Amino acid sequence: MTEFIEPRAARQAQPATRALTQAAVVAGRAPSIFNSQPWRWRIADDVAELRADRQRQLPTVDPDGRLLTVSCGAALHHACVALATVGFAAEVARLPDEGDPDLLARMQVVGVREPERAMLRLRWAMARRHTDRRPFAEVDVPPPALHQLCEAAETQGAHLRPLGPDEVERLAVATARAGRTEFADPRYRAELSAWTGRPHGTRNGIEPATAAHHEPRPVPMRNLDPGGVPDTTTHDLVDRHTCYAILSTDTDTPADWLAAGEALSAVLLTATAEGAAASPISDVIEVPATRQTLRDLLSGAGYPMVALRLGVPGDSPLAAAARRAPADVIDIADAQGRPRAGPG
Template structure:
């Protein structure tokens, strides 16, 4: 059976299929893939799927919305790379806050080569939890990542050496706080350590067989007081306030940063404890000192190649629009 989706505006059904499959390659918390798409005659709707919220790890769905924002940026990029303008309306319905965006592919245009490069990075991007090489990253690349964040109405605060050390200590403390919560650990284990046949969650091979307790994170980012050890490059993505719309924009900024890093030959992974544990997040915010709400903390560097993490079938994430042939 071949699945076909309807035409959407200027996109034929093959193009709709292709942009949806690209969007599904976005990163998501524990690879929950918490998104749903509905194709109308004129646009593609992106909905949050509240059934895929992680009640312990992400009780207010902040990371669910960030993940959907990453899928939205990917969808826009894939539409643009096909030569159409992705006219995007964020949160169009007060009555339905799970309708996060509508993207309407409008007039033909010559794709911007910079966007084409980002689109080529979509299938190559991975969350890479392996150790990174000590090779320094050019300053100009960091500037490019910062610019990528700002293009999506988010902010990448500068972190000086002292702030990085404080952040390392904060990460270690927040990580231990998480591990002290049996419900958190149970949820983490449920969504990791999976075999390759499972289409959601993080397969064991993506963490290189490291323990599900994410101790690889401390190996790489260091332990409190370990001041002699060089720190990896970390970048934070923040928003100016902390509502659903801000998180959606921060998610788009996240994916623009990740694809920009991938196209520059860099690897990335997430350092989540200081943005996930509420008290640690408040401390991180104070540490930044600029009023910005930290949404994501990423480790950036040169790593070794990884296999990809599986995705759910397209038919699982489509609302009402399926035509089977």
């Protein structure tokens, strides 16, 4: 049986192992539901396996693991970009073992290649991208940038559909309904409390500094105060220039959920590279009835995976979300499965 150790040992490993380890470290920047970071990497030689960490699944918000898988897909895309920018070519097998559903992807280094400029641009964006729940600037998202975001989703096998004014009103009604439905469930409030009140030093969950302001907006945002009540008031005093969109896939299987996560990562990184900002809206997906409302918005042509709020960011600094330590999410083995020297 292969034994795994902490990622700092990769310093002594072959170049492919070092590159995969660094890619997995960078993947820790990916967005995830409630910043749960529900993934784990196992790396041996020139192969990295991405696994779902079911201990971090949210049983009330995400009972079927859809959003967990979307989160892991975002981490997978981050890792692929990071690996490509250090000159390695890789083949990725997604859901490679039907008997092991927690094995979401297997990434194998197959050679070297010159980094593409597009990948370098996305890698630059990784260090700057944050989920931005603040009101956006009073500036429209430029149409060319929106076009780039839609193309980014398509390259990952998903679709990004910007919404018109009437559709935004329907999204607002659905989001308000989702907020009321979830807050009425004491299990949801307990789960929200657990992920917004993490002990200091746990390096996951949603911190107050990254939570949303509570101004009424065209589409209500998730209330992250488990002791409060959902604010379903809408108004156009802030976020008047925000663009709302739905990220969808053609079918609704775990493979689609993973692809949606990769597309979400591509859209968010492209937005950052284009000078835009974004925050996912997942509560409207978490309630079956409102998820169906979004599907109706798509005229039944696809399955909604997440809604997105897109805009031009303000000038003030944005707090970064906490991230787990690499040693907590990455396991490494050498060719013989022997443990290596300690991390540094």
